[in-house]
Amino acid sequence: MTLARTQSIALVGLHGELVDVEVDISDGLPGYSLLGLPDAALMESKERVRSALHNSGAQWPNKRVTVSLSPAWLHKSGSGFDLPIAVALLIAQGVVTKVNHDFQVIMGELSLDGSIKPIRGVLPALIAAQELGIESAIIPAENLAETRGLTRLKPIPFAHLSQVLQYLEEGVIPDVELKQPVLHVPEIKDLSEVVGQRSARFALEIAAIGGHHLLFLGPPGTGKTMLAERIPTIMPPLSIDETLEVGAIHSVAGSLGTRGALSTTPPFVAPHHTTTTVAMIGGGSHIVRPGAVSLAHAGVLFIDEAPECAHGVLDSLRQPLESGTVTISRAVGTVTYPAKFLLVLAANPCPCGKFNGRGRSCTCSSLQIRNYLKKLSGPLLDRIDIRAFVEAPTRVEMASEVHGESSAIVRERVLAARNIASERFQGLGWALNSEIPSSQLRGPFKAERAGMSFLHAELDAERLSARGFHKVLRVAWSLADLHRNPRPTLNDVESAYLLREGTFL
Numbered sequence: 001m002t003l004a005r006t007q008s009i010a011l012v013g014l015h016g017e018l019v020d021v022e023v024d025i026s027d028g029l030p031g032y033s034l035l036g037l038p039d040a041a042l043m044e045s046k047e048r049v050r051s052a053l054h055n056s057g058a059q060w061p062n063k064r065v066t067v068s069l070s071p072a073w074l075h076k077s078g079s080g081f082d083l084p085i086a087v088a089l090l091i092a093q094g095v096v097t098k099v100n101h102d103f104q105v106i107m108g109e110l111s112l113d114g115s116i117k118p119i120r121g122v123l124p125a126l127i128a129a130q131e132l133g134i135e136s137a138i139i140p141a142e143n144l145a146e147t148r149g150l151t152r153l154k155p156i157p158f159a160h161l162s163q164v165l166q167y168l169e170e171g172v173i174p175d176v177e178l179k180q181p182v183l184h185v186p187e188i189k190d191l192s193e194v195v196g197q198r199s200a201r202f203a204l205e206i207a208a209i210g211g212h213h214l215l216f217l218g219p220p221g222t223g224k225t226m227l228a229e230r231i232p233t234i235m236p237p238l239s240i241d242e243t244l245e246v247g248a249i250h251s252v253a254g255s256l257g258t259r260g261a262l263s264t265t266p267p268f269v270a271p272h273h274t275t276t277t278v279a280m281i282g283g284g285s286h287i288v289r290p291g292a293v294s295l296a297h298a299g300v301l302f303i304d305e306a307p308e309c310a311h312g313v314l315d316s317l318r319q320p321l322e323s324g325t326v327t328i329s330r331a332v333g334t335v336t337y338p339a340k341f342l343l344v345l346a347a348n349p350c351p352c353g354k355f356n357g358r359g360r361s362c363t364c365s366s367l368q369i370r371n372y373l374k375k376l377s378g379p380l381l382d383r384i385d386i387r388a389f390v391e392a393p394t395r396v397e398m399a400s401e402v403h404g405e406s407s408a409i410v411r412e413r414v415l416a417a418r419n420i421a422s423e424r425f426q427g428l429g430w431a432l433n434s435e436i437p438s439s440q441l442r443g444p445f446k447a448e449r450a451g452m453s454f455l456h457a458e459l460d461a462e463r464l465s466a467r468g469f470h471k472v473l474r475v476a477w478s479l480a481d482l483h484r485n486p487r488p489t490l491n492d493v494e495s496a497y498l499l500r501e502g503t504f505l
C-alpha cells in the first residue's frame with residue numbers, strides 16, 4: 001500500500017473537528033510536503049517523525065512523501081499530529097500489514113527517541129470525538145489521567161511508538177506504566193482559619209448564595225486575599241458537566257498539573273494586577289489559549305489591588321460579565337470560551353492604603369481618595385452587588401483565638417439557600433438571584449410591601465439610583481433564601497442595602 005489514512009482531532013477553542021491524515025508515498029525525488037494549513041510546530045513534525053521511526057526500528061521511506069490534513073480550510077496547530085502521521089506512514093509503507101481497526105482517532109507528540117509525549121487539549125478533543133460517536137482513541141499515556149470522566153469513549157494509552165506498532169499488528173495493549181502527573185496539591189484552605197472579620201465573612205456567604213460580585217475594601221495585609229481564596233470552599237461542588245467543561249479548559253491551557261481533571265472544587269484564579277489583557281481574556285498567535293476569565297469559569301476570579309490594573313484590563317471583563325463567554329478573534333480564527341465566574345475585586349481604600357474613615361495615619365488628600373476608586377470604571381462597579389470593608393482583626397480577636405465557623409458549615413447553608421432559589425426559578429431561564437432580570441424585580445420578584453416602601457423612599461431622596469434599586473433587591477433575595485423567608489422582608493432589604501454600601505457590620 002502506498003496510500004494510507006488515519007484520523008485525529010483538531011481543536012478550535014474547546015470545539016473539536018475530525019481531521020483525516022492521509023499519507024501518500026510515491027516514486028520520484030525524495031521529499032516531504034505537508035498540506036492543510038499547518039502551524040510552525042506542525043511543520044516541524046517531519047524531523048520528529050523521521051527520528052522517531054528510526055529509533056523504533058522502522059524506516060523513513062527514501063521516496064516522495066505527501067501528507068495531507070483535511071478539511072484543508074481548518075487551521076491545525078501543535079505537535080499532536082506527529083503520531084497519526086507516523087502511523088499512516090507505517091501503514092503506507094507496508095510495515096504494518098494487519099491493521100487492527102479497534103481504534104478510531106490517534107493523537108500524540110513524538111520525541112526523537114520514539115517515546116510519546118503528552119499534549120494539551122486531549123480532554124476537549126476526546127469529548128468532541130465522543131460526541132461524534134467515536135469509541136476509542138490512542139493517546140499519550142501521560143494524558144490518561146485527564147480522560148477519566150469520559151463515559152462512552154475508551155482511551156488506550158501508549159508511551160512509545162514501538163508499543164503502538166505492536167498494538168496495530170497484534171492487538172496487544174501494552175501494560176503501560178502510568179506516570180501520574182505530579183499534582184501540585186493545594187493546601188486545604190478553610191474559613192475557620194480566618195480570625196474575626198464577621199461582616200466580611202457574611203458578605204462572602206451572601207455572595208456565594210446569589211452569585212453576587214464582590215468588592216473588598218481595606219488596608220493592605222488585612223486578609224482580603226485570605227478571605228477570597230476561601231470562597232470556592234463554601235460554593236457548591238461542580239456538577240459532572242461543569243467538571244468536564246472546566247477540565248477541558250484547563251487541558252487546553254496546560255494547567256491540569258495544578259488542578260486535577262476530576263476536581264469538583266470550583267477554580268480560584270487570581271491574576272496579578274500587572275497582568276495583560278491577553279492573559280486576562282485569552283489569545284495568542286498560533287493557538288488561542290484561554291485567559292484568566294475562562295480558567296475561572298464556574299469558580300472565582302480574584303483581582304487584588306484592582307485600581308492598579310493597566311488601562312483596559314478591567315474593561316476587558318465587561319464582555320464575559322455580560323454574556324458568560326469570551327470571544328477572541330485572531331488570524332487563525334475566532335474562538336469562544338466559556339467565562340462565567342464570580343468576580344471578587346480587592347482595593348486599598350486610598351493610594352497609601354491607610355485610610356479608614358477616621359483619618360488616622362492616611363497621608364492622602366480627599367481628592368486623591370475620591371479619584372482612587374474611580375479607576376474602577378463605572379460599568380464594572382455597576383456589576384458589583386456587595387462591598388465589604390475588611391479591617392485588621394482587633395487585638396482582642398487575635399488573642400481570643402476563637403475561630404469562626406468552618407467552610408463545611410457555611411457551605412451547607414449556601415447549598416440550602418441555593419436549592420430554594422433554583423426551585424423558585426425553575427423554567428425561568430436563570431438559577432441565581434444575581435441573574436434576576438430587572439423587569440422581574442418590579443413584577444413577580446418584588447420584596448414585601450414594607451421593603452419596597454423603604455427602597456422607594458431611598459429612591460425619592462436620591463440616595464439610591466434605579467440600578468442600585470435592582471441590585472439591593474437581588475441581594476435581598478439571597479438574604480431571604482438564607483433566612484428562609486418566602487419573599488424579602490424589610491429586614492432583608494435593609495441588610496442588603498447596607499451590604500451594597502459596604503457599611504454592614
Ligand SMILES: [Zn+2]
Nearest residue numbers: 350352362364
Ligand atoms: Zn491614604
